[in-house]
Amino acid sequence: MLSERTAFLIFSVIALIGAVNVITRRHPVHAALWLVGTFLGVAGLFLTLGAGLLGAIQVMVYAGAIMVLFLFVILLLNLDAPPDEGLSFARGASLLAAVATLALIALPLARAPELRAAATPESPVADASAGQVANVLFTRYALPFEVVSLLLLIAMVGAIHLARRPRRDETV
Amino acid sequence: MTALLAAGIAVTTALAAPPAAAEPAWLMLIKVLVAFGITMTIVPLLVLAERRVSAWMQYRVGPNRVGIGGSLQPMADLVKMLFKEELRPDGVPPFLFGAAPAIAAICSLSMMAVVPFGGTLELDGRSIPLVVADADIGVLAVLALSSIGVYGITLGGWASNSKYSLLGGLRSSAQMISYELSLGIALLGVLVVSGSFESGSFRLSEIIRFQAESGAWNVLRLPLGFALFTIAVFAETNRLPFDLPEAEPELVGGYHTEYSSMRFGLFFLGEYAAMVAGSSVIVCLFLGGWHCPWLATEAVVGPGGALVQVAVFLAKVLAFLFFFIHVRWTLPRLRYDQLMKFGWTWLLPLSLLNLLWAGAHAALGWF
Amino acid sequence: MAPQSWYLIVSALLFGLGIVGFVTRRNSLVMFMSVELMLNAANLVFVAAARDHVPARGSACALFVIAVAASEVAVGLALVLALFRLKKSVDSDAVRELRA
Numbered sequence: 001m002l003s004e005r006t007a008f009l010i011f012s013v014i015a016l017i018g019a020v021n022v023i024t025r026r027h028p029v030h031a032a033l034w035l036v037g038t039f040l041g042v043a044g045l046f047l048t049l050g051a052g053l054l055g056a057i058q059v060m061v062y063a064g065a066i067m068v069l070f071l072f073v074i075l076l077l078n079l080d081a082p083p084d085e086g087l088s089f090a091r092g093a094s095l096l097a098a099v100a101t102l103a104l105i106a107l108p109l110a111r112a113p114e115l116r117a118a119a120t121p122e123s124p125v126a127d128a129s130a131g132q133v134a135n136v137l138f139t140r141y142a143l144p145f146e147v148v149s150l151l152l153l154i155a156m157v158g159a160i161h162l163a164r165r166p167r168r169d170e171t172v
Numbered sequence: 173m174t175a176l177l178a179a180g181i182a183v184t185t186a187l188a189a190p191p192a193a194a195e196p197a198w199l200m201l202i203k204v205l206v207a208f209g210i211t212m213t214i215v216p217l218l219v220l221a222e223r224r225v226s227a228w229m230q231y232r233v234g235p236n237r238v239g240i241g242g243s244l245q246p247m248a249d250l251v252k253m254l255f256k257e258e259l260r261p262d263g264v265p266p267f268l269f270g271a272a273p274a275i276a277a278i279c280s281l282s283m284m285a286v287v288p289f290g291g292t293l294e295l296d297g298r299s300i301p302l303v304v305a306d307a308d309i310g311v312l313a314v315l316a317l318s319s320i321g322v323y324g325i326t327l328g329g330w331a332s333n334s335k336y337s338l339l340g341g342l343r344s345s346a347q348m349i350s351y352e353l354s355l356g357i358a359l360l361g362v363l364v365v366s367g368s369f370e371s372g373s374f375r376l377s378e379i380i381r382f383q384a385e386s387g388a389w390n391v392l393r394l395p396l397g398f399a400l401f402t403i404a405v406f407a408e409t410n411r412l413p414f415d416l417p418e419a420e421p422e423l424v425g426g427y428h429t430e431y432s433s434m435r436f437g438l439f440f441l442g443e444y445a446a447m448v449a450g451s452s453v454i455v456c457l458f459l460g461g462w463h464c465p466w467l468a469t470e471a472v473v474g475p476g477g478a479l480v481q482v483a484v485f486l487a488k489v490l491a492f493l494f495f496f497i498h499v500r501w502t503l504p505r506l507r508y509d510q511l512m513k514f515g516w517t518w519l520l521p522l523s524l525l526n527l528l529w530a531g532a533h534a535a536l537g538w539f
Numbered sequence: 540m541a542p543q544s545w546y547l548i549v550s551a552l553l554f555g556l557g558i559v560g561f562v563t564r565r566n567s568l569v570m571f572m573s574v575e576l577m578l579n580a581a582n583l584v585f586v587a588a589a590r591d592h593v594p595a596r597g598s599a600c601a602l603f604v605i606a607v608a609a610s611e612v613a614v615g616l617a618l619v620l621a622l623f624r625l626k627k628s629v630d631s632d633a634v635r636e637l638r639a
Contacts, residue, residue: 008541012549019553019576023560028568028629029330033268035572036323038553042579045549048541049586054598056312058582061605064319065349066575066612071326072345073616074568075338077623094562102555106548129308130374132595133602141599148606155610162617165624 007048015041028079032070039063053130203304207284210486215444216246218493225494226501256433261333264430268331273428273435276324276442279317283449286310288377290462290481291384294474302462302478303377311363311374314453315356318408322348324442325410329427340426343508344410350515351407351414357523358401361530362457365393376453380461389460393533397526398458400519405450407515410443411496413503414511451492452485459488546587554580567622567631571615578608 018038025031039062046055137145220235224242227234236242260269290302307313322345329341363369366379383389391398407414428439455461462481473481506514553576560573582601589597619629626633 005541008545012545015549016552016556019556022572022576023556023564023569028566031569031572033323033327035575038576039579042553042583045546045583046586049546049590050594051586051598051601052307052309053312054582054586054601056309056316057602057605059316060312060319061609062575062579064316064322064352066609068319068322068326068345068349069612069616070568070572071323071330072342072349073619075326075330075342075345077620077629078338079568079629091563095559098555098558098562101558102551105551105554129595131369131371133598134369136593136595136599137602140596141603144603148603152606152610155613159613159617162614163620 004048008045011041011044011048013041014038015045028074029071032067032074035070036063036067039067053133199300200304203302204285207287207289207304208281210289211281211284211445211448214448214490214493215441216250218444218447218497219246219249219440221494222497222500225497229498229501250437253433253437258433258435259430261430264331264333268327270435272324272328272331273431273438273442274324275327276321277438277445278442279321279324280442280446280449283314283317283446284452286313286376287449287452287456288380288461289485290478291377291381291473293478301377302482306375306377308373308375310376311359311368311379311453311457314449315352315359318355318446319348319352321442321446324439325427328431328439332427332430334430336429337427340429344427347407347410347414347511347515350512351404351519354400354515354519354523355404355408357520357527358397358404359457361394361397361523361526362390362401364527364530364534365390367534376456376461380456380463383460384463387465389458389463391458393538394458394526394530396522396529398454400523400526401458402454403519405454406496406499407511409446409450411447412500413506415505447493447496448489451489451496455485455488455492459492461485461488543587543591546583550580550583550587553577553583565630565632567619567629570631571612571619574611574615575608578604 015038018034018036018041021034022031022038025034039058043055043058043063046052046058220242223245224234234242235245238244238248260266285304286307288301288303288306293300293302305313325344325348326341329337329339329344332338362379363374366382368374368379371378379390406412428436431439462485464480464484467480467484557573557576557580560576561570564570564573582604585600585604586594586597589595589600622634623629
């Protein structure tokens, strides 16, 4: 079996390579497929963190449903690779801003000694098995849980309304 | 190719295996080989059975020239397939075009990794669960793999650079997303009545153990759920009456129109392996897995008992596969809008109803 | 066991790549994908940070994020479809009616 560190390295490399390709591939289908790779890598990272349930859900929901939906839309619109997008001035400036934001996140991470030497106990206090997650979900987080279900309903209604072809007699 | 498939199974196994159940690597390897071998034996048998049963149902003879009663026909088909020219249409992305069938095949073969072929074998003072990966997330792994399997078909359709293939790929992605919902919700019902949520584990082996110990299979508890799950599995495996992605009269060959030779063979293998995996999962969830009421099989047995359990399990799977074939040659194909309408307006509400029923079943403490 | 900070660094990198993708790409579908990258990075932080405390809570929070992501994608893709119907393009620069 792989040691946990090796697994971590493999999965994070998969996730990062996927992410780089998502934002650099011109063809949307290729970007979507690399994103699936990233999701699988992150699912692997969840496994190394002992969150098997979340890993499975990540694969099912992200890779299995969300990305299939993306692909479906790309295929439905029959999109081809667009002409070179190029970097305009505004885009260059925003890229700089993005890098600055990233640096703002990364710098404290790299410098905080207590984070680098973060307490890493030999074994987790408890695990994130399905039963444990369910306990938390239906007691401590019961209210957010209900709110999320409402959110899903609203999203569903909204999506149907937006994607519906408007009838002849009504204006958009 | 075989190496590729074996690698797929090995990877899934390595990922799905809980670190606690540290089994020696050789034992793991044997299990992988046995599960792989059983699946790869059933698939050609299934291809043959499909042709013979359809012939029987249509009152004709069917292939009976190669081997005794046509028993070597799958071999002949394989040889034919191997020697066919490997065609690749112009303007296709080579990597994706080749990867799509492999994804389809690997995903359906890997599903067998979490299916228990029997209970626990007691051998040399070592208890060996007769399942490749007795993973905590067992059933979820099946769902996850089946949802990844969609990519094989969708990509195959897209990468072929052909209108018919693209339509086939589009249909399959829409169909599979729609029916996966009902599949998942029907599955939730099983988990509720089997007490998987109390134990917090989704192992298929524990669902079977529950059925064996209570003496009643889940199909008795959830007849509606059984029907819904079976219908959804038919849709997920693209079998008639839901084989819209490859509907011949409309789409030529659907997503595999442009595929030939072993690439086509991989798609074919993936489809039949998905049928085997689908029936195995149905047998485990609803039909008691290796449990047989008259044989009073125990969960932990010696070698003889293990053989009986595996035989019982395989007999059930084969019987269910016969049902698959029978349905294919009995029912006509649905129209695409009918398929979608049925999935969303009937199957989904009914599976929610089934979940309510399962909840009542568990709350009121029926058998 | 890999130290927590490693996970945080991977997550920060994923998040950064998401930002870069979101601001530099014009294809609205790829912009959405970049948003998904950022959400995933957030999930990773939740789970990694909870590992040494109460792991189940981290998973629960990540579940909420996944649900939010799912609803966001449903609405977002519907918007893209509507945009495509209007402009025959998914380029985010195609929508500039409000620009003076």
